[in-house]
Amino acid sequence: MPPQSPSRLTARLESLRPAASTEKPGDKTAKPKGAREVRSAARKEAILAAALEEFSTSGFAAARLEDVAKRAGVAKGTIYLYFADKEALFQDLAREMLQPLVAHVENFATIDLPFPALADSMIDVMTHELLGTRRQDIIRLILTEGPRFPALAEFYYREVLSKIFAAIGQVLQRAVDRGELRHKALIEFPQLLAAPMLVAIMWNSVFGAISPLDAKAMLKAHVDIVLNRGDA
Amino acid sequence: MPPQSPSRLTARLESLRPAASTEKPGDKTAKPKGAREVRSAARKEAILAAALEEFSTSGFAAARLEDVAKRAGVAKGTIYLYFADKEALFQDLAREMLQPLVAHVENFATIDLPFPALADSMIDVMTHELLGTRRQDIIRLILTEGPRFPALAEFYYREVLSKIFAAIGQVLQRAVDRGELRHKALIEFPQLLAAPMLVAIMWNSVFGAISPLDAKAMLKAHVDIVLNRGDA
Amino acid sequence: MPPQSPSRLTARLESLRPAASTEKPGDKTAKPKGAREVRSAARKEAILAAALEEFSTSGFAAARLEDVAKRAGVAKGTIYLYFADKEALFQDLAREMLQPLVAHVENFATIDLPFPALADSMIDVMTHELLGTRRQDIIRLILTEGPRFPALAEFYYREVLSKIFAAIGQVLQRAVDRGELRHKALIEFPQLLAAPMLVAIMWNSVFGAISPLDAKAMLKAHVDIVLNRGDA
Amino acid sequence: MPPQSPSRLTARLESLRPAASTEKPGDKTAKPKGAREVRSAARKEAILAAALEEFSTSGFAAARLEDVAKRAGVAKGTIYLYFADKEALFQDLAREMLQPLVAHVENFATIDLPFPALADSMIDVMTHELLGTRRQDIIRLILTEGPRFPALAEFYYREVLSKIFAAIGQVLQRAVDRGELRHKALIEFPQLLAAPMLVAIMWNSVFGAISPLDAKAMLKAHVDIVLNRGDA
DNA sequence: AATGAATGAGCGTTCATTCAT
DNA sequence: TATGAATGAACGCTCATTCAT
Numbered sequence: 004m005p006p007q008s009p010s011r012l013t014a015r016l017e018s019l020r021p022a023a024s025t026e027k028p029g030d031k032t033a034k035p036k037g038a039r040e041v042r043s044a045a046r047k048e049a050i051l052a053a054a055l056e057e058f059s060t061s062g063f064a065a066a067r068l069e070d071v072a073k074r075a076g077v078a079k080g081t082i083y084l085y086f087a088d089k090e091a092l093f094q095d096l097a098r099e100m101l102q103p104l105v106a107h108v109e110n111f112a113t114i115d116l117p118f119p120a121l122a123d124s125m126i127d128v129m130t131h132e133l134l135g136t137r138r139q140d141i142i143r144l145i146l147t148e149g150p151r152f153p154a155l156a157e158f159y160y161r162e163v164l165s166k167i168f169a170a171i172g173q174v175l176q177r178a179v180d181r182g183e184l185r186h187k188a189l190i191e192f193p194q195l196l197a198a199p200m201l202v203a204i205m206w207n208s209v210f211g212a213i214s215p216l217d218a219k220a221m222l223k224a225h226v227d228i229v230l231n232r233g234d235a
Numbered sequence: 236m237p238p239q240s241p242s243r244l245t246a247r248l249e250s251l252r253p254a255a256s257t258e259k260p261g262d263k264t265a266k267p268k269g270a271r272e273v274r275s276a277a278r279k280e281a282i283l284a285a286a287l288e289e290f291s292t293s294g295f296a297a298a299r300l301e302d303v304a305k306r307a308g309v310a311k312g313t314i315y316l317y318f319a320d321k322e323a324l325f326q327d328l329a330r331e332m333l334q335p336l337v338a339h340v341e342n343f344a345t346i347d348l349p350f351p352a353l354a355d356s357m358i359d360v361m362t363h364e365l366l367g368t369r370r371q372d373i374i375r376l377i378l379t380e381g382p383r384f385p386a387l388a389e390f391y392y393r394e395v396l397s398k399i400f401a402a403i404g405q406v407l408q409r410a411v412d413r414g415e416l417r418h419k420a421l422i423e424f425p426q427l428l429a430a431p432m433l434v435a436i437m438w439n440s441v442f443g444a445i446s447p448l449d450a451k452a453m454l455k456a457h458v459d460i461v462l463n464r465g466d467a
Numbered sequence: 468m469p470p471q472s473p474s475r476l477t478a479r480l481e482s483l484r485p486a487a488s489t490e491k492p493g494d495k496t497a498k499p500k501g502a503r504e505v506r507s508a509a510r511k512e513a514i515l516a517a518a519l520e521e522f523s524t525s526g527f528a529a530a531r532l533e534d535v536a537k538r539a540g541v542a543k544g545t546i547y548l549y550f551a552d553k554e555a556l557f558q559d560l561a562r563e564m565l566q567p568l569v570a571h572v573e574n575f576a577t578i579d580l581p582f583p584a585l586a587d588s589m590i591d592v593m594t595h596e597l598l599g600t601r602r603q604d605i606i607r608l609i610l611t612e613g614p615r616f617p618a619l620a621e622f623y624y625r626e627v628l629s630k631i632f633a634a635i636g637q638v639l640q641r642a643v644d645r646g647e648l649r650h651k652a653l654i655e656f657p658q659l660l661a662a663p664m665l666v667a668i669m670w671n672s673v674f675g676a677i678s679p680l681d682a683k684a685m686l687k688a689h690v691d692i693v694l695n696r697g698d699a
Numbered sequence: 700m701p702p703q704s705p706s707r708l709t710a711r712l713e714s715l716r717p718a719a720s721t722e723k724p725g726d727k728t729a730k731p732k733g734a735r736e737v738r739s740a741a742r743k744e745a746i747l748a749a750a751l752e753e754f755s756t757s758g759f760a761a762a763r764l765e766d767v768a769k770r771a772g773v774a775k776g777t778i779y780l781y782f783a784d785k786e787a788l789f790q791d792l793a794r795e796m797l798q799p800l801v802a803h804v805e806n807f808a809t810i811d812l813p814f815p816a817l818a819d820s821m822i823d824v825m826t827h828e829l830l831g832t833r834r835q836d837i838i839r840l841i842l843t844e845g846p847r848f849p850a851l852a853e854f855y856y857r858e859v860l861s862k863i864f865a866a867i868g869q870v871l872q873r874a875v876d877r878g879e880l881r882h883k884a885l886i887e888f889p890q891l892l893a894a895p896m897l898v899a900i901m902w903n904s905v906f907g908a909i910s911p912l913d914a915k916a917m918l919k920a921h922v923d924i925v926l927n928r929g930d931a
Numbered sequence: 932a933a934t935g936a937a938t939g940a941g942c943g944t945t946c947a948t949t950c951a952t
Numbered sequence: 953t954a955t956g957a958a959t960g961a962a963c964g965c966t967c968a969t970t971c972a973t
Contacts (some may be wrong), residue, residue, distance in 0.1 A: 043936075064296035079965085147378075188459065194448065195460070198433070199426070199430050201437070209377070231417070299946065304956095310956055506932095531968090611842075614905060620905050653924070656921075658917065665897065666897055669897065680890065764943065775943090
């Protein structure tokens with residue numbers, strides 16, 4: 004007997020499908036944004052930033068919208084001008100934060116480098132774009148709250164994970180074809196490639212204070228193992 | 236691949252509990268328990284079992300003590316006879332569930348087998364004793380609620396993780412010494428060995444409904460990679 | 468018997484409004500209205516019409532000014548340019564709608580017809596001018612919200628009811644004097660004459676969907692009883 | 700777009716059907732009520748009484764549950780031990796208050812008296828059992844809130860009005876058959892008989908302070924008119 | 932005059948915790 | 953011990969009202 008009804012979530016999920024942005028960058032007829040609109044967009048960002056902070060610190064259930072508002076420098080009611088409810092705020096936050104990540108990863112599939120070089124480079128990107136940024140908090144939140152937000156999990160799977168895995172799959176296939184990679188199983192289980200990343204995120208959020216983890220070094224070690232490199 | 240039937244889980248949970256009461260019936264030094272004490276201990280166990288179920292399903296914040304009480308077949312107030320408050324119940328639960336885990340793993344350090352055989356055996360144990368049992372839920376809960384329960388995270392780190400890692404460290408060191416394992420880095424980052432396990436746990440709780448993951452196959456693939464085995 | 472189509476109602480409402488502006492185009496003493504003033508008056512009317520609709524549908528407390536504004540095609544703030552607050556809007560609405568009613572009824576006192584003919588004619592007027600129009604909603608609202616708006620109740624009593632009852636009193640007295648009516652008590656209790664009208668209004672708003680009431684037939688039956696007519 | 704969903708109301712309506720009371724008055728096995736139960740029943744009554752007061756004064760929407768609680772001498776949360784929500788409290792209140800009224804009226808159908816005597820007696824009963832009691836407030840509330848609570852209106856129609864009208868119908872039919880009553884139309888429109896009652900209720904709640912109405916005298920006058928009595 | 936974004940007081944509802952029985 | 957009725961602080965959300973533009 005979960006608190007929220009699945010139907011409401013499913014309904015909202017529909018709205019998670021990437022809306023076709025009718026305003027293209029080069030659109031000449033687009034009127035310049037008025038101060039109103041700029042202010043409004045800034046407020047929305049402020050609320051999202053505050054929500055990220057509060058959700059990260061307290062989790063979805065324990066985060067108080069009043070604190071989000073206070074942190075964003077707006078009144079409680081203002082949140083509801085931009086988001087339908089607490090749940091929508093959370094989902095919009097996740098979408099907003101993760102969308103750019105996908106583009107980054109998909110980019111890798113197009114780069115034609117030897118796999119080892121590509122892997123090292125991917126570690127750099129992940130280290131900079133994920134670890135230590137707010138995005139890792141979002142991923143943690145999705146894993147943390149996912150079981151109670153099936154729609155969010157589905158969105159994340161559909162819009163983020165499946166795309167990332169598809170891109171990784173291409174890269175790996177190419178590497179195998181070129182004889183740069185022995186382990187075909189990685190194509191079937193791309194999770195194995197991502198696992199250390201996940202562990203780094205969880206570790207540092209849970210045990211970081213007790214025993215910090217050098218995530219980059221660990222990721223490098225992982226690549227070495229996958230490539231059966233180094234250490235010798 | 237639905238999570239699993241509650242009855243099986245409860246049965247399994249029962250088998251986890253005896254570890255706590257080390258006294259056997261014939262134990263001379265133990266004063267015989269009165270019916271009162273037996274009943275009392277049984278109640279505490281019932282509450283813990285119910286709490287595990289509820290916390291696993293709803294998370295700490297959303298779990299309702301009323302539901303825990305109902306599931307345990309006691310009154311709401313009774314919980315407070317055994318646990319100071321909701322937080323204490325959660326922490327006690329985690330502690331009680333984790334204690335037996337350590338023994339299991341430390342056991343491995345004493346087994347003198349070739350590393351590949353040991354690794355395969357470890358996968359079997361993990362698959363049967365962790366995946367698909369309520370123990371995985373406890374681990375998920377610690378990762379999930381850890382940031383909000385520093386004391387619990389510290390306890391887990393000190394009493395469980397550090398011991399497990401120490402044991403793993405011994406095993407790995409021996410394997411390296413014997414030339415059964417190339418990658419010394421694993422000794423520094425035992426997390427890399429555990430990562431796929433963690434991913435399997437999280438994946439199936441978050442995305443299991445969307446796209447189930449064959450955890451055992453993935454773990455096998457991981458060992459193959461670490462040992463630079465197979466696939467060819 | 469669905470309430471009625473909004474379009475018809477709106478049209479009818481329009482025809483109610485002119486009563487407020489007594490100045491005719493050729494009125495010399497009136498300074499000619501600028502386009503500004505005309506627009507302004509039109510807006511006020513639009514707001515009143517929208518308010519009538521919303522208050523009728525939802526009651527005073529549940530009616531939302533945002534919905535009133537939307538229906539009137541103005542912004543929320545605009546309402547406050549014409550009315551001090553929600554309560555004032557409601558009271559102004561009631562006053563504006565009721566003013567024309569009185570003239571109608573007072574007219575009857577001046578018609579010199581035999582009472583039975585007058586009564587039958589009154590039923591026709593009531594049926595067409597009250598039942599099924601938005602006027603009945605205003606009356607319902609006054610009865611419904613009256614206890615919480617003493618000032619409105621007093622206004623209604625003073626400006627509408629007492630005048631209507633005075634007019635009815637004259638008619639009845641004449642009928643009694645002429646021997647057309649036995650029951651002098653009606654002069655003391657004109658409510659008895661109006662009661663079926665009131666019941667028709669309330670019935671159809673509350674139970675209309677369950678069991679529609681043929682108001683006109685009921686009113687006719689009532690007159691028959693009062694005049695001790697028919698049926699035989 | 701009414702505030703509450705009809706489905707929820709319809710669902711609740713099911714529960715309005717008179718539950719078969721399994722405990723009959725003469726039930727020997729019924730254990731005497733403990734102090735607990737007595738206190739509990741008293742509390743429920745206190746809450747209902749307080750709710751009646753608050754709903755009567757403020758209407759459903761404007762009544763504050765905090766005030767109900769305060770008036771009942773309980774905490775806000777206590778209300779929710781006895782009633783699912785504000786709406787259920789309102790509906791239970793209506794049911795509780797009106798159920799006894801029906802029995803009263805149905806009783807009349809069994810009394811074999813000349814119609815004039817019966818009518819006079821009915822006025823007495825109504826005057827004592829309805830006018831000036833809390834029950835008139837309930838009836839006013841049902842008429843007032845009915846349009847927004849279709850389930851309540853339906854309940855009132857089914858459980859109260861239809862039964863009362865059926866009983867009145869029998870009485871009237873007998874009166875017509877015996878030649879004690881001319882106006883057969885009353886059988887078709889029992890509302891005409893009840894109309895003055897309704898007017899008395901509404902009048903005194905809305906205009907009682909401005910101009911009190913002698914309800915009993917008015918009802919008597921109405922019976923005189925129906926019977927074409929008196930005045931002469 | 933007109934707008935509508937912003938405000939924040941207010942209320943229904945939940946649930947951990949207490950305590951009389 | 954055990955109960956579960958009672959409590960009341962807390963929080964999500966609404967909406968009348970304000971005010972900068």
